[in-house]
Amino acid sequence: MAVEAGTAAPAAVENDESNYLTAKSGLKSWALTVDHKRIGVMYLVSVIVAMFLGGIMALLVRAELMFAGETLMEADTYNQLFTLHGAIMVFLFIIPSIPAALGNFFLPIMLGAKDVAFPKLNLGSFYIYVIGTVFTLIAIVAGRIDTGWTFYTPYSSRADNAVIWMTLGVFILGFSSILTGLNFIATTHKMRAPGLSWTRLPLFVWGIYATSVIQVLATPVLAITLLLLIMEKTLTIGIFDPALGGDPVLFQHFFWFYSHPAVYIMILPGMAVINEVIATFSRRKIFGYMFVAMSSVALALLGFLVWGHHMFTSGMSEYSTMIFSALTFLVAIPSGVKVFNWVATLYQGSISFETPMLYAIGFLILFTIGGLTGLFLGILSVDIHLHDTYFVVAHFHYVMVGGTVFGFLSGMHYWWPKMTGKLYNEGLARVAFGLIFLGFNITFLSQFIMGSQGMPRRYYDYLDQFQPLHMTSSGGAFVLGFGFLVLAVVFIQSMISGAKAPANPWGSAGFEWMTTTPPHAHNFETTPVITRGPYDYHLASEEELFDGFPEDRAAQGAKA
Amino acid sequence: MTEPQGTIQLPPQLSTIAPEVDAMYYAIYWISVAFAVAIFVAMGIFLYQYRRQPGRKAKPTGHNTFLEVFWTFTPLLLLLWLFVEGFEGYVKMSVAPEDSVEIRVRGMQWNWEFEHQGGVIDDLNRMKVPVDTPVKLVMSSSDVLHSFFVPGFRVKRDVVPGMYTSLWFEATTPTPFTSETECQSDNDCGSGYHCGQPREIPNGMNADELLMGGAPPEGAPEGTREVRYCSVSVFCTEYCGAPEGITLSAFSEGGYNSNHATMMADLRVLPVEGYDRFLEVGPPPPPECAGAEDVNVCWGQSIYQGSGCIGCHGNDGVRQQPAPNWVGLWGAVRPFTDGSERVADENYIRQSVLQPQSQIVAGYAAVNMPVYRFSDRQLDAVIAYIRSLTPDE
Known part of the structure; x- marks a missing residue:
């Protein structure tokens, strides 16, 4: 059914529901839509704008650091820039990127559902996200926020009052995150198509589901923490500021109790995308499906128990330090399991190397490096030396950018034809990948060495001996930035003049490819009945798989 | 003297704990390299060996519970070892010897x-x-x-x-x-x-x-x-x-x-x-004051320049903000924001240095002056210098 609908020319009639993009028109049809796909697209546009802003700030930071001393800006300006880079990238880009944008679009389709469980709530979360963003932007414009994205007390207790606006913005963003998570959990439990058992659930759904659990459980703690901070600043109630009788280390506990699970809010969706891409481009079910699914759940749960590893030098007791270190090593297990299983999936596959797969391979390499360097930081005696140096900066960029952003880009390329109905220029997209991969490694490999040599983070100025490494890192950042520019050209060109995409260009067995391209306003014309798993290539019909590549079908036919 | 040399990755070892930390660093470094190489090589071989070729299909994924359990639980032993070693080092770093x-x-x-x-x-x-x-x-x-x-x-x-x-x-x-x-x-x-x-x-x-x-x-x-x-x-x-x-x-x-x-x-x-x-x-006192006419005045001036007083306090009789100029300060009657006043003598200056927020002169904001804990000799020098800036009448 899906195949035929996909090839049929969309009729230009009023209220044609076969294409969600053209089903209704006008600004209002977007602003008040309850269609999860349109909401997903609106999130996508927002997070891309946020990433662009955060990226500009990163480049300015790196430009300042090319040379020791003051080159472009004052120390104060620099401090504000890296603060905003962190806050924007974390709260406005990475956290909503995959779950809220791609998840919103594809989770219901993968479940064979018409929409999420609570469509109006879904629209509500988007507007809460917008309000939170507005508050954050007000803070940026109105004042001077130089606390770092962690808002550590008592520095933030005494800082400019714009911090209140910023934390209020993040507080509001948190509710968007909670409601989206709630919606996804309900949708996954209640809206699965007939035949879609938990063991047939696409791993993308498993990943987003685990993420949603964390969002619902952890984000309230961030809200409480930020509210306490706001109360301290406005009512001078002593909670974190020792000058008022508070405890600054308490803030760190509260903050990381959310922000460490948040690391998994960021990385699990990246892993979720990679599952889909590797399966599709290897034509194979992910090896150890249940282990991979459960490792997401395990990460979600273990992620709550390791917040203290951000605080080994903070003056916390030695016993707490010991326990947090031990638990931290446990987190390495599920991550390792995933990597091993992904590599094993390639074995005996039939692998092709289109752009989404290139990003997935990039992800495997960078996430492995990011994960292994995490072990350095879990070892107590070594962490003491490396804590708060560039080694940590490099480590979490390998995980957050090499992991999440590569996962996001992989998903963007993979689902772009489905979302927009258009193909992009494959050659140019590969060039962009090459630049981004190369630029990223130059930028952050040099930071590992800087860090282990003792270069502390958040430094505006530095000793001469670090100059060559800083210069290398900045050079890499510009290559990375240029790569993103090429990427923008790829997508803009596709939107303007891209060729029409077939329903299933990659020949995937995934459920989301079984509908038309772009999808029907209600996802499917009739509720699909699931008779196989999303990666069961040996059970899928040739028509399902090879609809997108006529030449392949011809080759198959000729062989037969 | 043989200087300890740093490596590409780590600075030179200048303390007793450094070799121990570095040994752990290199242990995990080589373990990581081994893992990364193993993963990347396996991946590279599979990517090449199983690249898409006409007429060859992927084999359906089977099960291998042994393999799954093996690579889930074997690394645990390695991680346990890393934890114990790291914790041992940390305990050493945490407990200072009695005779420190x-x-x-x-x-x-x-x-x-x-x-x-x-x-x-x-x-x-x-x-x-x-x-x-x-x-x-x-x-x-x-x-x-x-x-x-x-x-x-x-x-x-x-x-x-x-x-x-x-x-x-x-x-x-x-x-x-x-x-x-x-x-x-x-x-x-x-x-x-x-x-x-x-x-x-x-x-x-x-x-x-x-x-x-x-x-x-x-x-x-x-x-x-x-x-x-x-x-x-x-x-x-x-x-x-x-x-x-x-x-x-x-x-x-x-x-x-x-x-x-x-x-x-x-x-x-x-x-x-x-x-x-x-x-x-x-x-x-700084050596340049060795031959000075008044060692304390010279030393006070050196502190004025070296400890950052110069940033806010002028010594030219002109610059009055953000903090009072030191010229003409000595012996003057200082009116405070709370309406009280006091003559600027030794004790006044001492208190202003040690507890800067305790007495704010009218017309000035309570800026966040660092609390300097000068020794008595250093305080004497600062007082002598301030005194020298007001000519005797």
């Missing part, structure tokens, strides 16, 4: 202050420790979070307002301040060290000889010269901000201790006898 020499460290935006046994307070951002002796630092902060980090020693600990934290180390390599360790820039010193802040030394001598009470040799030209020595680097690693909207000079131009990035101290590891002598005599 204690030094009080106070962090403030953006200076380090070191108080040695017997109440000897060194010049700001200068730290002296004895070699081959366990040293325990008891640290506190008077404003925001700081973190005391010596890469060469592999030690780091947050310095937290409202509580004491501590760390200990035993330095193994002396940091001589002789003609061989003079430097122009940080590049002359290598990793783990930086080119310290300039100091005035009488001609024909070095800082080591000066510390040990030597005199300039016969025939050395009169006067002093400005010298910088390679010092062990002390960084602040907990972000602590920068002043608002001020252009700061770079390290290379001597712009130390003006913001988070330059909150450094010059650490000098002394032979035990040198450290003992330092405790005995305390921080001496």
Whole structure:
């Protein structure tokens, strides 16, 4: 059914529901839509704008650091820039990127559902996200926020009052995150198509589901923490500021109790995308499906128990330090399991190397490096030396950018034809990948060495001996930035003049490819009945798989 | 002397704990390399071997529970070992030996202050420790979070307002301040060290000889010269901000201790006898004051310039903001914001330095002046200098 609908020319009639993009028109049809796909697209546009802003700030930071001393800006300006880079990238880009944008679009389709469980709530979360963003932007414009994205007390207790606006913005963003998570959990439990058992659930759904659990459980703690901070600043109630009788280390506990699970809010969706891409481009079910699914759940749960590893030098007791270190090593297990299983999936596959797969391979390499360097930081005696140096900066960029952003880009390329109905220029997209991969490694490999040599983070100025490494890192950042520019050209060109995409260009067995391209306003014309798993290539019909590549079908036919 | 050398990845080992930390670092480094190579090679082989070829289909994924269980639980043993080893090292770093020499460290935006046994307070951002002796630092902060980090020693600990934290180390390599360790820039010193802040030394001598009470040799030209020595680097690693909207000079131009990035101290590891002598005599008047007409006035002026008073207080009788000019201050009647007043005498100045917020002169905002804990001798010098700025009537 899906195949035929996909090839049929969309009729230009009023209220044609076969294409969600053209089903209704006008600004209002977007602003008040309850269609999860349109909401997903609106999130996508927002997070891309946020990433662009955060990226500009990163480049300015790196430009300042090319040379020791003051080159472009004052120390104060620099401090504000890296603060905003962190806050924007974390709260406005990475956290909503995959779950809220791609998840919103594809989770219901993968479940064979018409929409999420609570469509109006879904629209509500988007507007809460917008309000939170507005508050954050007000803070940026109105004042001077130089606390770092962690808002550590008592520095933030005494800082400019714009911090209140910023934390209020993040507080509001948190509710968007909670409601989206709630919606996804309900949708996954209640809206699965007939035949879609938990063991047939696409791993993308498993990943987003685990993420949603964390969002619902952890984000309230961030809200409480930020509210306490706001109360301290406005009512001078002593909670974190020792000058008022508070405890600054308490803030760190509260903050990381959310922000460490948040690391998994960021990385699990990246892993979720990679599952889909590797399966599709290897034509194979992910090896150890249940282990991979459960490792997401395990990460979600273990992620709550390791917040203290951000605080080994903070003056916390030695016993707490010991326990947090031990638990931290446990987190390495599920991550390792995933990597091993992904590599094993390639074995005996039939692998092709289109752009989404290139990003997935990039992800495997960078996430492995990011994960292994995490072990350095879990070892107590070594962490003491490396804590708060560039080694940590490099480590979490390998995980957050090499992991999440590569996962996001992989998903963007993979689902772009489905979302927009258009193909992009494959050659140019590969060039962009090459630049981004190369630029990223130059930028952050040099930071590992800087860090282990003792270069502390958040430094505006530095000793001469670090100059060559800083210069290398900045050079890499510009290559990375240029790569993103090429990427923008790829997508803009596709939107303007891209060729029409077939329903299933990659020949995937995934459920989301079984509908038309772009999808029907209600996802499917009739509720699909699931008779196989999303990666069961040996059970899928040739028509399902090879609809997108006529030449392949011809080759198959000729062989037969 | 054989200097410990750093490697591509790590700075030189300057303390007893450093070799132990580094051994763990390299253990995990090689384990990581082994894992990464294994994963990447397997991946590369599979990617090539199973690339899409006409007429060849993927084999359906089977099960291999043994493999799954194997690679889930075997790494656990390795991780357990890493945890135990790392924790052992950490315990050593946490428990200072009984016979440690204690030094009080106070962090403030953006200076380090070191108080040695017997109440000897060194010049700001200068730290002296004895070699081959366990040293325990008891640290506190008077404003925001700081973190005391010596890469060469592999030690780091947050310095937290409202509580004491501590760390200990035993330095193994002396940091001589002789003609061989003079430097122009940080590049002359290598990793783990930086080119310290300039100091005035009488001609024909070095800082080591000066510390040990030597005199300039016969025939050395009169006067002093400005010298910088390679010092062990002390960084602040907990972000602590920068002043608002001020252009700061770079390290290379001597712009130390003006913001988070330059909150450094010059650490000098002394032979035990040198450290003992330092405790005995305390921080001496700067050598350029040796022949001055009034040693205290000269010393006070040096503190005025070196400890940052000059940033806010003028000594020209003209600049009146953000803090009172020192010219004409001595003996004047000072009206306060609360309406009371007081004559500027020794006790007035002493209180203004030690408790700057306790008496705010009318017409001034209560700016966040650092609390300097000068020794009595240093305070005398500051008072003498302020006094000298008001001509006797």
